[in-house]
Amino acid sequence: MTRLSRTADRIATGSRTLARRLAARVAAWCARGRRHDLTGWRAALGIVARCALLLVGAYLLARIVRALPALMWLLTTGWTIAAWRAGRPATEAPAEAPGEGAPPPDREAVHALLLEAMGDADAVHLRTVLAHLQQKGHGEGWTVGDLRARLEALHIPVHAKVKAPGSKSPTRGVRRADLAPSPAAAEEASTAPSTAA
Structure with a gap:
């Protein structure tokens, strides 16, 4: 070229x-x-x-x-x-694109972040998650579309019409029901009591 x-x-x-x-x-x-x-x-x-x-x-x-x-x-x-x-x-934007040796984002950490942003509610809008993320100093310059793409890459379902507390109109978001623990976490939880005994 x-x-x-x-x-x-x-x-x-x-x-x-x-x-x-x-x-x-x-x-x-x-x-x-x-x-x-x-x-x-x-x-x-x-x-x-x-x-x-x-x-x-x-x-x-x-x-x-x-x-x-x-x-x-x-x-x-x-x-x-x-x-x-x-x-x-x-390749010219190392801050946005991790290096080849960098591990993929931790699904459990993303789950924890989503649950933290959700609070006691059953769902949270993506714009709320993005604001929460940016308050912690992450995702600077991201749009809701960028966040959605990253969540979908982690196989976290994003729904088109989610009703969250404090908002009268439904918009894109994540539901608590979709944040089930990963198989690895479930396996660790099931083996934890047996190792303690």
């Missing part, structure tokens, strides 16, 4: 990553407009207002670029630089 094709590949990968992040942030911002103290169509008015605001903003930006075409150079340069940074290969 030539240097030019590697550069183009990195920018393309970064552009996809940026577009996904931007879409996720816009969707989350619009979703936060939902009123939980209202029901029916009135509860969704905030979402509609935010979507309308985005459309007006996009229209105004298009008008400004049409009036000042040279502005497109600035926007393109900014996007390319951001895409270059977002498209950094895993």
Whole structure:
């Protein structure tokens, strides 16, 4: 692969990553407009207002670029630089990608973290888990999608609609019932009394 094709590949990968992040942030911002103290169509008015605001903003930006075409150079340069940074290969980001000799995340430690974030409830939303994780100084820069991918890699089921205490609308989360101990932990628990005897 030539240097030019590697550069183009990195920018393309970064552009996809940026577009996904931007879409996720816009969707989350619009979703936060939902009123939980209202029901029916009135509860969704905030979402509609935010979507309308985005459309007006996009229209105004298009008008400004049409009036000042040279502005497109600035926007393109900014996007390319951001895409270059977002498209950094895993080998250049040791903080995000563990080395080849590093052990995989401990499933039991993840279970403990999820149960800690859950408290006495039967379920917890992924955004709550992510906030809990970031309070402990981990997962900086992660999105809910990043957390979901890591949980699914550990074979921890993530459900699309989970109702958790303190929230009126269901969203992606983990249920306590799915956090059964692993076979290794169950085997250790069953052999513990026999070794003590």
